[in-house]
Amino acid sequence: MTVPQHSTPTPPGWYPDPSGSGQLRWWDGNAWTGTAWNPPGQAGVSQAAPGQPGAGQPGAGQPGISQAGAGQQAGGGQPGVSQAGAGQPGGAWPAAARPGQYAGPGQYAGPVQPAPRPEISKQTPVYNPFIWLVTLLPVITLIILLLWNPVFHLRIVGARRVPALDPGSFSVPYFLLIVSGWLIYGVSVLLSYLDWQKLQKDGVVRPFHWAWAFLGAGVYVVGRSVIVHKVAPPRGLAPVWALIGVVAVSFILVAVKVSMIVSTIAKALPM
Secondary structure (H helix, E strand, C coil): CCCCCCCCCCCCEEEECCCCCCCEEEECCCCEEEEEECCCCCCCCCCCCCCCCCCCCCCCCCCCCCCCCCCCCCCCCCCCCCCCCCCCCCCCCCHHHCCCCECCCCCECCCCCCCCCCCCCCCCCCCCHHHHHHHHCHHHHHHHHHHCCCCCCEEEECCCCEEEECHHHCCHHHHHHHHHHHHHHHHHHHHHHHHHHHHHHCCCCCCCCHHHHHHCHHHHHHHHHHHHHHHCCCCCCHHHHHHHHHHHHHHHHHHHHHHHHHHHHHHHCCC
16 A cells, blocks of 8 residues: 655745746746746856755756656645655755745644845846836826816806806817827826836836726836835836826816816806
């Protein structure tokens, strides 16, 4: 009778990419994710360092691969799964010593903390045309609002001679203002997605997700800038300052236009 062998689940962490790309790939505890990282100053991380046991052997230093074909048994595909914990950096990990890991039946050591984001190189650019367009596209709406000089007229409606706003008072700039707002919203979401992809290609681990742009371009700009500032201090906050300037100008211009509209309507009302 064969006794089934049980192995401790490998904790989440950075491990050599099993595809042999030479990068580190994030293992979430259950499966490989799409997040890869090329540590600066390290090359050939998929190979074991000289002098370590197993150096120069196929699969040495890679999690889930051992001379005995570990990882092809129960729990195959997991890094570090073997009878003796082969492939795990530093040997087998005690289950109770890793917070957030399953430590046996009825035991749990706490939530799994996400891996810290590594800093990117100082030569890596943190700004691109996509984020600047997301930040400055609302200026188009401000220009249209600046060119719109509202003049409202009233007309008498019905037998009771009720004054009503003449629809002809809404000029072309008014409709351009409405349409441009929706177009800028859609384009901002698309540009946020492109910026998110560019940050991933530049080596930013888990950049601020582009889907936040559905709540507003400003939400994405602020969140993106905070993450970039963490991985590339002291850079990354310029879009936030530009956004603050655009919002301040918007408040001033809207206040002026609202006062003009109120004044025009008041003049048009019969005394």
